[in-house]
Amino acid sequence: MLDFLEKELAELARQGLLREVTGARLDLIDVASNDYLAYARTPVSRATLLECEAAEAGAGASRLIHGTTQPHLALEAELASWVGLPSALLFSSGYAANLGLLQALARPGDRVVSDALNHASIIDGCRLARADVAVVPHRDLAAVEGVLAEPAAGARRFVVTESYFSMDGDQADLPGLRRLCDRFGASLLVDEAHALGVFGPEGAGLCRATGVVPDALVGTLGKAIGVHGAFVAGSGELRRWLWNRARSLVFSTASSPLLALIAREQVRRARRDEAGRSRLAQAAAQLRARLRAAGVEAAPGSTGPIVPILLGDNARALRVADALQRDGFRAQAIRPPTVPAGSARLRITVSTALDDATLERLATCLIAACAE
Numbered sequence: 211m212l213d214f215l216e217k218e219l220a221e222l223a224r225q226g227l228l229r230e231v232t233g234a235r236l237d238l239i240d241v242a243s244n245d246y247l248a249y250a251r252t253p254v255s256r257a258t259l260l261e262c263e264a265a266e267a268g269a270g271a272s273r274l275i276h277g278t279t280q281p282h283l284a285l286e287a288e289l290a291s292w293v294g295l296p297s298a299l300l301f302s303s304g305y306a307a308n309l310g311l312l313q314a315l316a317r318p319g320d321r322v323v324s325d326a327l328n329h330a331s332i333i334d335g336c337r338l339a340r341a342d343v344a345v346v347p348h349r350d351l352a353a354v355e356g357v358l359a360e361p362a363a364g365a366r367r368f369v370v371t372e373s374y375f376s377m378d379g380d381q382a383d384l385p386g387l388r389r390l391c392d393r394f395g396a397s398l399l400v401d402e403a404h405a406l407g408v409f410g411p412e413g414a415g416l417c418r419a420t421g422v423v424p425d426a427l428v429g430t431l432g433k434a435i436g437v438h439g440a441f442v443a444g445s446g447e448l449r450r451w452l453w454n455r456a457r458s459l460v461f462s463t464a465s466s467p468l469l470a471l472i473a474r475e476q477v478r479r480a481r482r483d484e485a486g487r488s489r490l491a492q493a494a495a496q497l498r499a500r501l502r503a504a505g506v507e508a509a510p511g512s513t514g515p516i517v518p519i520l521l522g523d524n525a526r527a528l529r530v531a532d533a534l535q536r537d538g539f540r541a542q543a544i545r546p547p548t549v550p551a552g553s554a555r556l557r558i559t560v561s562t563a564l565d566d567a568t569l570e571r572l573a574t575c576l577i578a579a580c581a582e
Contacts, residue, residue: 226524227545238540241558241572244376246408246515247486248563249436249476258475262468269464273300274453277464285470288477289441293402293414293427298443299452300470302462304403304430305331307440309338310456311399311426312370316341320366323357323396325349325382327375330548332401336370348378349511351386358394367396373416374405377549377557379512381405384422397425407434408490408514412481435480437473439465486562490515493569494560500573506580509555517558518544519580527554533579539572 222228245251254262269277282300289298301307312335316322320341324332327348336343342365346353354369369391371382384400391398400422402415406429410419413434417424426448430440442452452459480486494515498508501517509518521527527543534541534556545554556576564572 226528237538238535239538239568239572240540240561240563241534242540242542243559243561244404244433245436245563246434246490246559246561247436247480247483248561249434249479252436254472254475258471261471265467265471267468268466271464272460272462273464274460279464279467279470281467281470281474282464285474285477286441288474289429290443292412292477292481293406293429293443294418295423295427295443295445297446297449298441299449299456299459300465301440301442301456301459302465303438304329304401304428304432304440305334306458306462307428307430307442308332308401309335310452310458311428311442312336312341312368313338313457314452314455315339315397315399315426316366316368319364320368321357321360321362323354323367323369325371327378328370328372329376329401329403332370332372341368348375349380349382351383351390354387355390358390358396367394368399369396370399370401372401372403374402374409374514374516376404376516377518377544377555378509379514379516379518380509381416381513384416384420384424388422388424391425398422399426399428400424401428403428403430403440404433404516406430407480407483408487413483413487414481431473431476435473435476437476438469439473489562490560493562493564493566496566497558497560497569497573500570501576504573504577506577515560517560519556519558519576521554521556521580522552524554527556529582530556530576530579533582534572534575537571537575537579539575 271277286298308331316339318340322336322341322343324345326345344357373382405415407413409416426444428442431437509520524545531541531543544557
């Protein structure tokens with residue numbers, strides 16, 4: 211019996227934490243999604259449509275049984291080339307990629323050092339691995355060093371971080387983490403979900419931008435690439451190990467070959483879209499400057515297209531989001547458990563779809579809403 215759910219839902223509503231399913235409001239301007247390069251709602255090319263006409267609709271099985279097709283392999287080769295690593299392996303989602311990677315690599319008794327603001331998929335992957343997890347303060351290299359310096363006879367050690375943090379819009383010190391991992395013999399696992407397409411040469415992410423070679427890189431295809439799915443990139447040995455031991459891959463039907471065809475085109479498009487990345491950086495800087503001039507500050511250390519406005523109180527965050535919606539913008543109030551208690555915020559995301567006039571109107575509306 212699930213009679214308890216009515217009471218639990220009422221409690222969520224009382225705390226201002228209840229989410230409800232709402233239909234897409236196409237009349238609203240999107241400043242909430244992760245579609246940074248505005249690819250998600252643009253048509254695919256005629257050439258790709260012709261390829262799709264000859265492709266199978268579905269994989270029909272997991273990758274290990276009968277679900278591997280030529281479009282999957284071609285996309286994986288494109289992804290590996292993009293991020294500059296020897297191989298890549300597709301997963302159904304970023305959540306599944308982080309879950310499968312951590313579960314397959316770490317084991318009970320191993321030590322995993324995880325940033326306090328890492329994504330829920332990383333947290334759950336650490337739990338599934340049943341490793342000894344040390345959660346360190348956000349972007350605190352000294353804390354990472356302290357954990358790695360502790361005796362850990364026979365234990366393998368891993369440091370896992372996002373490169374561009376999804377809720378705070380700040381960046382990990384990847385060179386610093388790489389140096390610590392090399393010094394203590396630890397493996398560096400980097401989630402580039404929100405950095406790919408946005409930062410680095412060819413949009414290949416912050417690892418490429420900083421010259422850091424991770425031991426494993428997680429990327430997604432559902433953010434700047436505008437499609438769906440994810441991948442883990444690394445050595446050939448890593449790919450083979452995940453093929454055999456990543457449960458979220460082994461026990462899941464492979465993604466559609468049609469999706470793989472479209473994703474490959476979108477990745478190629480992102481690799482050459484320097485104009486889009488330049489426009490995105492300029493638009494984000496314009497919005498931040500306009501807000502700062504009016505006394506509305508984004509979260510400290512934030513940069514790029516993720517512009518978090520810290521509001522603290524759940525009810526206030528909902529009020530500001532509602533005010534923006536009345537003004538024609540689709541914005542999202544981010545509340546616990548997505549962010550820590552007391553740090554509710556409006557997470558504004560800039561995209562190349564926003565022209566200067568729209569950015570100015572957004573700033574004006576946001577300044578007024580925050581002043582209420």
